Amino acid sequence: MCSSAISLASTALSSQLRRSPSLPPILRSALKAQSSIYTGRCFAPRSITCRRIDHRRRSAMASTPIKVSKGNQEVLIFENEEALSVSLAKLTAELSEKYASDRGAFTVVLSGGSLIKSLRKLSESPYVDSVNWAKWHVFWVDERVVPKDHPDCNYKLAYDGFLSKVPIPPGQVYAINDSLSAEGAADDYETCLKHLVNTGVLKLSTTTGFPKFDLMLLGMGPDGHIASLFPGHPLLNEKQRWVTHITNSPKPPPERITFTFPVINASANIALVVTGAGKASVVQKALGSDNNSSDLLPVEMVSLDEGEFTWFTDKDAASKLPNASL
Numbered sequence: 583m584c585s586s587a588i589s590l591a592s593t594a595l596s597s598q599l600r601r602s603p604s605l606p607p608i609l610r611s612a613l614k615a616q617s618s619i620y621t622g623r624c625f626a627p628r629s630i631t632c633r634r635i636d637h638r639r640r641s642a643m644a645s646t647p648i649k650v651s652k653g654n655q656e657v658l659i660f661e662n663e664e665a666l667s668v669s670l671a672k673l674t675a676e677l678s679e680k681y682a683s684d685r686g687a688f689t690v691v692l693s694g695g696s697l698i699k700s701l702r703k704l705s706e707s708p709y710v711d712s713v714n715w716a717k718w719h720v721f722w723v724d725e726r727v728v729p730k731d732h733p734d735c736n737y738k739l740a741y742d743g744f745l746s747k748v749p750i751p752p753g754q755v756y757a758i759n760d761s762l763s764a765e766g767a768a769d770d771y772e773t774c775l776k777h778l779v780n781t782g783v784l785k786l787s788t789t790t791g792f793p794k795f796d797l798m799l800l801g802m803g804p805d806g807h808i809a810s811l812f813p814g815h816p817l818l819n820e821k822q823r824w825v826t827h828i829t830n831s832p833k834p835p836p837e838r839i840t841f842t843f844p845v846i847n848a849s850a851n852i853a854l855v856v857t858g859a860g861k862a863s864v865v866q867k868a869l870g871s872d873n874n875s876s877d878l879l880p881v882e883m884v885s886l887d888e889g890e891f892t893w894f895t896d897k898d899a900a901s902k903l904p905n906a907s908l
């Protein structure tokens with residue numbers, strides 16, 4: 583780039599920053615770090631590495647995320663949840679195409695919570711017609727042990743909000759057996775997974791021997807829990823089981839089943855969807871620089887053996903990420 587173009591680009595960016603006083607600190611820091619490329623200074627916040635920022639047009643901010651990374655985790659920060667949902671659908675459709683053509687099946691794991699609403703674009707054009715839904719196999723990272731028509735049921739949430747709108751074969755949607763106890767339902771679900779390994783639908787990790795799902799679509803609670811793995815709970819240390827149960831969940835209802843960390847960490851891909859200001863403090867702890875290994879939140883225990891871990895956040899959830907002064 584010639585020097586006059588460098589100067590123009592730098593001036594345009596400074597002007598963009600001045601016009602965007604409401605940008606949260608991480609967005610301003612990342613934009614400033616990008617502008618510093620032109621001046622040789624670095625304003626990247628501690629422990630967050632700027633990778634690539636597309637800020638050519640202000641309007642592009644609506645759909646193009648700020649991309650930062652921490653270790654092998656990529657963090658995408660969207661202007662709002664609408665832009666996030668567009669990108670989440672695109673990633674999911676791309677992975678569906680890849681795994682369906684590579685191995686004839688696409689194994690997808692869902693959580694409950696607000697994630698399901700963020701999947702809405704998949705049941706709209708173009709994805710509703712273009713995705714090869716016949717290859718999908720759908721699982722739950724956790725489920726509340728309640729009847730399938732109960733308002734607390736994660737299966738019902740996903741069915742009403744997503745699964746009823748796309749043509750996945752019903753026999754490839756693996757809900758828990760809600761007539762069993764929590765312990766029985768966890769055992770039954772693990773048996774189901776082992777059967778699907780035997781039939782070739784589900785792969786095993788060649789490094790750990792745990793099931794390797796193609797994509798886990800997860801949410802995170804404001805306390806940093808993922809699945810039904812809650813801060814300080816002994817289940818965080820489960821190393822043998824694929825699926826286990828909890829009868830004292832701090833988030834109601836108390837009886838649940840959940841995948842264990844060895845299964846979560848064997849995933850080929852995780853998309854963690856975290857939105858809203860209520861999650862900002864835990865996002866700050868999880869992605870900040872002062873992590874103490876004796877005090878890890880469940881979300882900080884996600885460490886993929888060999889997969890891709892991507893955070894999908896909005897600017898409210900990312901608003902407390904470490905800041906460099908402007």
Ligand SMILES: O=C(O)[C@H](O)[C@@H](O)[C@H](O)[C@H](O)COP(=O)(O)O
Nearest residue numbers: 693694695696801802803808809
């Ligand atoms: O059954 C559950 O309780 C969920 O699977 C849970 O793990 C959820 O994903 C998080 O609590 C985030 O939920 P929100 O996105 O609604 O905060």
